[in-house]
Amino acid sequence: MTGEATRFSFLSLLRHGAGKTWARQWRDARPKASYDVVIVGAGGHGLATAYYLAKEYGIRDIAVLDKGWLGGGNTGRNTTIIRSNYLRPESAALYEHALTLWENLSRELNYNVMYSARGVLMLAHNHHDVQVFKRHVHANRLQGIDNEWLTPAAAKAFCPPLHIGPDARYPVLGAALQRRGGVARHDAVAWGYARAASAMGVDIIQNCAVTGIVRDVTGAAVGVETTRGPIGAARIGVVAAGHTSVLMAMAGVRMPLESFPLQALVSEPVKPVMPCVVMSNTVHAYISQSDKGELVIGAGTDAYTSYSQAGGLHIACETLEAICEMFPRFRRLRMLRNWGGIVDTTPDRSPIIGLTPVPGLFVNCGWGTGGFKATPGSGHIFAATLALGEPHPIAAPFSLDRFATGRLIDEAAAAAVAH
Amino acid sequence: MLRIPCPWCGPRPENEFRYGGQAGLIRPANPAAVSDAGWGGYLYLRANPRGRHVERWRHLHGCGRFFTCVRDTVTDRIASTHKPGEAVP
Numbered sequence: 290m291t292g293e294a295t296r297f298s299f300l301s302l303l304r305h306g307a308g309k310t311w312a313r314q315w316r317d318a319r320p321k322a323s324y325d326v327v328i329v330g331a332g333g334h335g336l337a338t339a340y341y342l343a344k345e346y347g348i349r350d351i352a353v354l355d356k357g358w359l360g361g362g363n364t365g366r367n368t369t370i371i372r373s374n375y376l377r378p379e380s381a382a383l384y385e386h387a388l389t390l391w392e393n394l395s396r397e398l399n400y401n402v403m404y405s406a407r408g409v410l411m412l413a414h415n416h417h418d419v420q421v422f423k424r425h426v427h428a429n430r431l432q433g434i435d436n437e438w439l440t441p442a443a444a445k446a447f448c449p450p451l452h453i454g455p456d457a458r459y460p461v462l463g464a465a466l467q468r469r470g471g472v473a474r475h476d477a478v479a480w481g482y483a484r485a486a487s488a489m490g491v492d493i494i495q496n497c498a499v500t501g502i503v504r505d506v507t508g509a510a511v512g513v514e515t516t517r518g519p520i521g522a523a524r525i526g527v528v529a530a531g532h533t534s535v536l537m538a539m540a541g542v543r544m545p546l547e548s549f550p551l552q553a554l555v556s557e558p559v560k561p562v563m564p565c566v567v568m569s570n571t572v573h574a575y576i577s578q579s580d581k582g583e584l585v586i587g588a589g590t591d592a593y594t595s596y597s598q599a600g601g602l603h604i605a606c607e608t609l610e611a612i613c614e615m616f617p618r619f620r621r622l623r624m625l626r627n628w629g630g631i632v633d634t635t636p637d638r639s640p641i642i643g644l645t646p647v648p649g650l651f652v653n654c655g656w657g658t659g660g661f662k663a664t665p666g667s668g669h670i671f672a673a674t675l676a677l678g679e680p681h682p683i684a685a686p687f688s689l690d691r692f693a694t695g696r697l698i699d700e701a702a703a704a705a706v707a708h
Numbered sequence: 709m710l711r712i713p714c715p716w717c718g719p720r721p722e723n724e725f726r727y728g729g730q731a732g733l734i735r736p737a738n739p740a741a742v743s744d745a746g747w748g749g750y751l752y753l754r755a756n757p758r759g760r761h762v763e764r765w766r767h768l769h770g771c772g773r774f775f776t777c778v779r780d781t782v783t784d785r786i787a788s789t790h791k792p793g794e795a796v797p
């Protein structure tokens with residue numbers, strides 16, 4: 290069944306304000322026997338892939354499978370920082386493609402993803418940070434991407450709660466500012482893509498864990514085994530973030546990935562106090578304020594690989610100590626919740642998007658600690674890759690075989706544990 | 709924070725240790741003879757299992773020694789630790 294989604298407008302709001310209840314925004318589908326394309330993982334990237342496949346390539350016989358609920362992975366657990374000021378030209382093309390799509394996404398989906406370009410400020414605390422960030426600023430300007438260097442006073446003017454005094458435990462020597470960077474509402478991104486994809490006929494199937502990848506005599510992937518029965522597929526896209534290694538092992542493919550818990554926390558809600566996003570790679574602290582008023586804080590990863598989805602308390606405590614040094618006025622705030630997600634990191638801190646040694650099997654992973662910002666772009670170029678059977682030009686450098694050829698795309702300085 | 713039993717010093721808090729990744733990776737004796745894919749595999753491919761993981765740790769802020777640890781990556785429970793050269797069950 291394909292149903293047109295409710296068109297959100299001032300009129301529809303008015304009507305519902307008068308007492309009509311909102312209908313469910315996407316179909317909770319049951320698996321069919323087979324599909325043209327099966328996508329494993331209903332996070333933002335998987336749902337966006339399905340959306341662009343349906344919209345731009347007319348492929349509508351698609352299932353998006355998730356072992357849990359839609360958006361319940363890293364998409365619904367991240368601190369939502371969006372920016373495109375990475376270092377290498379390949380990355381600039383990738384993240385800038387996504388940023389351009391963010392700018393019009395609410396309109397495109399007729400769903401408010403609350404993209405807010407409030408500026409991302411990256412603090413330099415030592416001489417090395419200053420050199421690295423200035424290098425990024427210059428590289429970005431050559432790439433036509435906005436990124437500018439601020440003095441400590443200018444950083445303070447942009448973000449008044451920031452402590453830049455001479456007694457600062459982590460001195461601020463300057464900052465890189467990307468004004469077009471910002472945040473978006475993570476759940477709305479998953480919901481917006483799900484709703485729009487579902488309206489075009491895509492089946493979104495929750496509580497359906499993939500337990501095996503079926504291959505024919507030639508070795509090609511032809512379907513998946515799931516907790517809700519076998520499902521055939523002409524093409525399979527694995528978009529499973531921290532669980533990618535486990536899924537690819539089902540097809541006998543070893544991956545250059547390690548999965549680590551990464552944590553975030555939110556404070557009690559307060560009146561508007563943080564006008565922008567502030568990141569500090571050196572002390573592993575990221576902070577912004579949600580529209581609900583909570584301070585949203587990102588911490589570091591655990592030292593060891595794990596699927597525990599919790600993370601050590603000492604990691605979060607270290608981040609809070611750093612936040613209190615940089616923003617002394619936040620010392621008395623209470624934290625409401627903390628949680629973890631499992632992030633899939635690659636050796637060069639760049640994603641893997643493309644074909645695999647198994648015909649019919651495609652992968653989009655390795656976004657690690659920083660893939661939310663790429664959601665629309667990632668879905669867009671992965672849809673092209675799945676539809677045409679060859680990598681989209683922006684995806685091409687991010688192939689799996691770069692780990693054999695040695696053409697790595699080193700973004701350790703741009704990404705580190707940063708977002 | 710994990711409590712990790714160093715084979716020499718006994719149980720100590722995790723922040724005394726440094727994680728060293730998957731254990732048992734053997735550098736090819738003659739790198740020049742290895743294919744690009746083989747060399748890339750040695751450098752970058754990792755088991756990354758959900759479950760039993762055999763891994764390297766170092767008791768950096770203690771005895772300083774390397775050892776092998778068997779841990780479940782879902783529960784983070786440590787099954788055993790072993791001195792170098794000891795057989796891992």
Ligand SMILES: Cc1cc2nc3c(=O)[nH]c(=O)nc-3n(C[C@H](O)[C@H](O)[C@H](O)COP(=O)(O)OP(=O)(O)OC[C@H]3O[C@@H](n4cnc5c(N)ncnc54)[C@H](O)[C@@H]3O)c2cc1C
Nearest residue numbers: 330332333334356362363364367368370499630660661662
């Ligand atoms: C605490 C935290 C903070 C972060 N902060 C930022 C940030 O500020 N900015 C930024 O850009 N990025 C950030 N990230 C990274 C970002 O969240 C991810 O890179 C991105 O959301 C990945 O999206 P995804 O759709 O690929 O993965 P996910 O949203 O994780 O989706 C993968 C889905 O696959 C499903 N799945 C797994 N195994 C199976 C199976 N066997 N069968 C079926 N389904 C399966 C999972 O249930 C999950 O829903 C952060 C991550 C975390 C954890």
Ligand SMILES: [Zn+2]
Nearest residue numbers: 714717767771
């Ligand atoms: Zn010891």
